[in-house]
Amino acid sequence: MYRERASRISGAVLWTSESVADAEHRILPDGSMDVIWLGGRLVVAGPDTIAHMSTPAETARIVGLRFAPGQGPAALGAPADGLVNTRVPLAELWNPVRVRRWESRLSGSPAPGRLLEQLAGERLDEAAPDLRLLATATGLLRAGAPVASVGARVGLSERQLHRRSVRAYGYGPKTLSRILRFGRAVEMVRAGTSPAAVAARLAYADQAHLAREVRQLAGVPLGALG
Known part of the structure; x- marks a missing residue:
């Protein structure tokens, strides 16, 4: 089951998905980048130019923050053109120690979506x-x-x-x-x-x-x- 709501970050959307193992999902291009909390790690979904087919290996609850077009690079510190049609761990873009701190906080949070908004929002304020x-x-x-x-x-x-x-x-x-x-x-x-x-x-x-x-x-x- 998929749910979304407007984020406290202007133009962004906070979403959750209860994925079923081996169920295929078609994700359509929308001009946006997402940071996704899945299986205890943070993953960045770059901007797509074609549909992305997602097939989770196991049943899981996924939390994501979909940035408005143009917001992702400011929040994540990585130019969007290097991430087109990709899914990469955030630790490949940032200092892994910093990413582990974020992941540790999210793992211990009863509301990881709200915490993800807070962490991303702090970086966006600077831009x-x-x-x-x-x-x-x-x-x-x-x-x-x-x-x-x-x-x-x-x-x-x-x-x-x-x-x-x-x-x-x-x-x-x-x-x-x-x-x-x-x-x-x-x-x-x-x-x-x-x-x-x-x-x-x-x-x-x-x-x-x-x-x-x-x-x-x-x-x-x-x-x-x-």
Whole structure:
């Protein structure tokens, strides 16, 4: 069973999952990075450009903090472009002694999700000004603003925006825009909107274009995601 709630960290989501051994889960690209507490260790899920198939080896309770697009590198101290489509132990990115301190505190906590929010939030506070710029850019892209106009609206040239995006999101703003539009399309179809209406509302060329995008990003037809 999967549950989520809005995090105390602006734009982030705290989630829990009761995984069943050998049950396969399809995790769709969403422009985000996660830090995950699983089996007594912390794991970082990098930003995906294709669906990630997860098959837990044992039944377990998993707690994760999904950062808003662009937040992950600031919280974890690692550029996103080096983590695209990967799952790595946090100890490979940080000093292992520091990671063990976090893991020890989480192991002893009756509410590891809240503690994970606190620990990550302390690091994000130090990067607040840059995160505000990224949050504005993400909001514009999520709303469908043309990539060419986003840089100007946040005070960056297109080249500067691209460089900042690669470090923060893992890829350029056009790819993030594509992934965010895909996410909106899946949400709308799951809510009962017809694929034809979704394609028109989200400015896909046609329904066939929407179908190709879903197949490329999710690895399955749109109907399989309902």
